[in-house]
Amino acid sequence: MRKVGLLLLGLGFAAAALVAIAGRAAAQGPSPSDDEVNAVAKQLYCPVCENIPLDVCPTQACAQWRDTIRLKLSEGWSEKQIKDYFVEQYGARVLATPPAEGLNWLVYVLPPAAFLVGAFLLFRALRSWRHAAAAAPAAPAAQVANDDPYVRRLEDELKRGA
């Protein structure tokens, strides 16, 4: 009877151990592929090199950073978490665009604002020029906007003194 009890206990331990190992393996998952790493690395810039995205940077340091991404991915970190981690470690320059906070809002706001201002100024200028044209003494309106190339060619030939 005791032997059966010991056997059962042994089996129980074995089962528990197997479950624990299987559980750990399941939590880690398969190692992320190069493509998955690159998908995140593409959005980051090398912290030391000048303006090189992390997925194509050839230096040893960049290789270490890509391995860090691989490790974090295998631990289940999301893309956003990884990017936040990189910003915390290496500063905002690792991101491909400035984070939209504080002074950085200016980056995103100024170009559209400048374009609208330009469009407004252009519209005003065109309008005032049009009014100047309308107010000017009537010019020969007979010159109709006729762009028929045939007529154009004909006029050319006539001008050339056929």
Added chain:
Amino acid sequence: MTDGQGETAQPASPKRNFGIVLVWVAVLGLLAIVGVGLIRTQQGPAGVGSKPNPFTLRAFDGVEYNTAELVGQVVVINFWASWCKPCEQEAAELEQAYQQFKDQGVVFLGVNYVDTEPEARAYLERFGITYPNGPDLGTRISQAFRIRGVPETYILGPDGRLAHVKIGPYTSLGEIAEAIQAAQAP
């Protein structure tokens, strides 16, 4: 170059003046910004005699070190990285210097520049470094010292001012000892 005589009589409207002022402000503003940028690039690393802003370093073991609290002691700040080959040349000597001077109240702080923690720890273990080392989070510390690369070492005197700056690896223990002793002297 300008022939200023004989301007056509055109009353300067306030709108036109405003436009001119705006354009000048923009142009001079741009020049100012670029000028300041240029000065900064021409500026080398933090120089001897300057007083860098205090910073906090959180070492890998969790202990925090604030340079403001370390005024009165000589502080050796060494920037390094595990991917930096020249840093390895001075690693052992730095540890020896630490052992030699730690009883005299000299503080050694290793600032790990844009590195990854597992590799950094492996580097520290490889060279048996026991003085505190921590990551330069957000590259704030290295920006404050305007470092150009690694390794670089900055030694603060007891007055909080930079007594010694070394760009590149130290070549010998003697060189480090000399620098520290010079910083200790009033």
Added chain:
Amino acid sequence: MLANVGFFTIVVTFLVALYGAGAAAYGTLRRRPALVDSARHAMLLTWPLLSVASGCLIGLLVSGAYDIAYVASTTSSAMPLYLKITSWWGGQAGSLLFWSWLMAAFATAASARSWERDREFLPWVIVVTMITLAFFLSLVVFFENPFARLWMTVDGQQLKALFQPAGAVPLFPADGNGLNPLLRHPGMVIHPPMLYLGFVSFVIPFAFAMAALITRRTDDRWIRITRRWTLVAWLFLSLGLILGGRWAYDVLGWGGYWGWDPVEIAAFMPWLTGTAFLHSVVVQEKRGILKHWNMVLIILTYSLVIFGTFLTRSGVLSSVHSFAQSAIGPMFFAFIGLTFVISLSVLISRWSDLKGDNQLDSMFSREALFTLNNLLFMGILVVCFWGVIFPLISEIFTGQKVTVGPVFYERATGPLWAGLLLLMGVAPLSVYGRTSWNNLGRAAWKPMAISLVVPLAVVLLGVQNVAAVLGYWLVGLVVAVVAYEFWRGALARRKLHGEHLLVALGRLAGRNRRRYGGYIIHLGVVVMALGIIGIEIYQTETQGTLARGEQLTLGRYVMTYDALSVFDTADGKSVARAVVTVYKDGRNVGELYPRRDYFYASQQPMTIPGVRSTLEDDFYVILVDWQPIGTQGATFKVYHNPLVNFVWGGGLIFILGTLVAAWPERDPESARRRVPARAGAARA
């Protein structure tokens, strides 16, 4: 000896240029024509002198005189002859000399014309060109001397100087470092000269514009004189940019051709204002308006050329392209400051002289559409400039370093490019002068309707991306409109002259080079746009480590890793060359040979991709060199780039169009005939 001659010649040229500028200014202000003539002779001297200096440098480069610092740093004995010659512009000092040589050449060429009608322009053109030349020569003379020798001081320090410093001995290195491996590519050989040609030739229209402003001859004479210069400058700049992109694609190994790097943008900005300028001068010639704006544009273009050169060489911005830092930054800054302030002052003081007719008949007229074109180009310029300057602003005001990357530029300029494509389709159908929304609509609806076939077809074929559908439609629209214009014109000629259709087409373009050359350029642009849409929206990539015999899949393609050979070559490098076989839809479509070159002297690796190019797509394979390369395992990165070859093909069409537009008129009178203001029917 050669080095001393070279340097001495440069110093003389510097003094001659200064004299030329001074004499011309003084001579015209004090009404001493003899001085102006003397200044002209001085200007004519600069090019022969600089040719001598350049000849000396090339002689030293080719003969391997490694005691000269520049020769040692940019050449090595293993390099082939043609590369040694191109080292002339391979480093900072030599490229400044090259710039100066080009400037002298163009100043001479610009002055080789009959000045009878424009006597008053000549002195100021000399002043502007000679001051620019003197500036670049001053950089060479005082800071970046390509003829400096290497010396070793007693305490082991290496120095660069022309004449022996006290206590130093000359160094005679056995060999040089050689050109950066990345620069040893045919594209890299032509790309810098093209860019410099573009930059330098834009100085000429600027010089004439300044001359016109200062002498108050603010009609469009200066525009007519420089019309061809502007077109040629624009051609070279465009070629330089396209070649740079092609080089990046071939050699840099990230599967792309434009990274929105600050230095790339610095070369791109003058192109933007230059293109806007090309269009708006047409409006000034036709209708006499936009005089102020054209002045602003040419001043902007020149300023951006100098500013771009400054950004590239001063180290103010972080970029992959930067030259090594040097002391010329502050000099450039001073020159830029002077340029901005003086041009702005002159423009403001002459503002009222520029008053044109300032009459516009309709918001839908061609001239109004051209102003819209300018607005869009300026919008793109603002995005580019702001993106380049902002990291500097952020660092100064908040201490935080940020990166402004491609995503920002692509998203911000995308809609603007789309607007430009639309304009390219609509504007040719518009007319000058009095017109209306109805007229424009009537002219436009047929080509528009025809072009809708394209998005329809494309959606039916399975394209779902909205931006792509829109892009394809716009490309189709422009192609339809350009074809329509050629068709109409050729048909009318055939009716009038009974010419065969092909002859009619040829004569049409020949008689109206600017207009039809312009249409061909637009065609080239949209073909490039097609390629850009393909690669930007539909590029896919994958990376994997393969052992020999294993395979990688990307879309319809499968690639197997067959073999690897590692060997040394005669020009000092170790090559690892992989053989891969590519299968498309299961069918074998060929072998590719991606390789990794490692240069021993400079310890630099370079990856050359293996590429299978068809009109439909590129299959682009890189041997990743930061992982071990062997038959047990080699890492490959593979890109699939659809339609990318349309970019290069479009570039060729583009160039062809510019040649047509710029070709000298057989009949000079027909070119000069002006269309009086307010005329309705217009030819280009």
